[in-house]
Amino acid sequence: MPKKHSLQPRLIGTGLSGLVGSKVVELLQDEFQFENIDLTHPTHPTDITKLDQVQRVLAASDAEVVLHFAAFTDVTKSWEQRGDKNGVAYQVNVIGTENIVKAAAESGKHVVHISTAYVFDGKKAEPYTEEDPLHPIEWYGETKAIAEQVVQDSQASWTILRIDQPFRSDPFNRPDVVHRIIHGLLAGTLPPQFTNHYLGPTFVDDFAEVIRWVVKTKQTGIFHASAGEQWTDYDLATAVQKTLQLPGKVEKGDLDAYLAKSHRPYARNTALSTEKLRGLLPQPQLPIRDALRLVTFVDDANQ
Ligand SMILES: NC(=O)c1ccc[n+]([C@@H]2O[C@H](COP(=O)([O-])OP(=O)(O)OC[C@H]3O[C@@H](n4cnc5c(N)ncnc54)[C@H](OP(=O)(O)O)[C@@H]3O)[C@@H](O)[C@H]2O)c1
Numbered sequence: 001m002p003k004k005h006s007l008q009p010r011l012i013g014t015g016l017s018g019l020v021g022s023k024v025v026e027l028l029q030d031e032f033q034f035e036n037i038d039l040t041h042p043t044h045p046t047d048i049t050k051l052d053q054v055q056r057v058l059a060a061s062d063a064e065v066v067l068h069f070a071a072f073t074d075v076t077k078s079w080e081q082r083g084d085k086n087g088v089a090y091q092v093n094v095i096g097t098e099n100i101v102k103a104a105a106e107s108g109k110h111v112v113h114i115s116t117a118y119v120f121d122g123k124k125a126e127p128y129t130e131e132d133p134l135h136p137i138e139w140y141g142e143t144k145a146i147a148e149q150v151v152q153d154s155q156a157s158w159t160i161l162r163i164d165q166p167f168r169s170d171p172f173n174r175p176d177v178v179h180r181i182i183h184g185l186l187a188g189t190l191p192p193q194f195t196n197h198y199l200g201p202t203f204v205d206d207f208a209e210v211i212r213w214v215v216k217t218k219q220t221g222i223f224h225a226s227a228g229e230q231w232t233d234y235d236l237a238t239a240v241q242k243t244l245q246l247p248g249k250v251e252k253g254d255l256d257a258y259l260a261k262s263h264r265p266y267a268r269n270t271a272l273s274t275e276k277l278r279g280l281l282p283q284p285q286l287p288i289r290d291a292l293r294l295v296t297f298v299d300d301a302n303q
Contacts, residue, residue: 166203195233195253219280244295
């Protein structure tokens with residue numbers, strides 16, 4: 001991470017090397033000095049599943065806010081661990097969160113916890129609101145729902161931000177939903193895209209602005225922080241192709257046919273309503289069609 005001016009406010013966070021966290025750091029690093037709580041940290045590697053390590057690193061920091069991005073995010077691998085509280089998904093997502101909020105409360109820090117639309121069952125036709133009951137249908141969602149409760153029951157002050165299908169303007173080492181579509185179209189390997197599965201993409205570059213706002217206001221409560229739109233996979237892939245003028249053809253796919261062969265449950269709708277946040281944010285979230293115009297990619301085949 002670049003060297004920073006000592007007068008910049010400090011932010012300490014977990015998962016700052018991940019798909020979402022690393023972009024937030026990149027976009028806010030002129031304003032804040034980031035400390036990463038990370039397994040691979042060169043001087044103080046920290047495993048968030050170990051309370052003593054988390055307490056040590058939070059007690060030593062004068063940051064007022066902890067950004068808690070770290071999670072075990074592989075939904076399929078999580079499903080293979082379902083019910084296993086010793087499994088890495090439960091350990092990182094639940095125990096890791098318990099440790100963060102406990103240590104944050106002890107050191108008087110506000111916790112910003114990043115959560116997911118997978119806490120819902122996907123049966124609702126419209127975008128989910130913050131008032132909708134949680135009902136996860138697979139283990140990753142269940143661990144994240146338990147983690148949300150852990151945060152709410154804690155002695156720390158907290159904000160929970162739920163997002164869905166994050167995508168960045170630039171390529172990352174783990175392709176996001178939009179870069180997966182781009183790669184699939186360029187390589188001619190894009191699978192049929194569901195016309196009956198609904199998602200609520202989150203433009204990470206814009207989400208960084210939500211983080212900036214939460215850090216400044218320390219607004220407590222649960223907020224949905226996607227772009228507030230509801231897309232089918234097919235419509236999103238078609239918009240990506242059109243906007244970025246990509247070759248190939250987007251074929252239509254059927255979620256029900258896929259589910260008949262799938263080994264794990266799959267939420268039909270993960271779109272989020274952002275009405276609550278919209279009334280508070282200083283600027284509106286970018287519509288997805290505008291965000292897609294800012295996406296860059298590398299065409300490996302034509303290098
Ligand atoms: N990606 C999505 O589709 C999606 C959708 C909705 C919500 N979210 C939520 O958004 C947040 C960020 O997701 P992401 O996709 O950016 O995650 P990601 O790319 O999978 O990165 C996960 C991060 O967690 C860290 N981590 C994992 N285990 C750890 C441990 N034991 N101790 C310390 N750090 C640990 C990893 O550090 P190392 O790299 O050092 O292992 C990495 O920085 C998560 O809370 C996730 O639930 C993600």
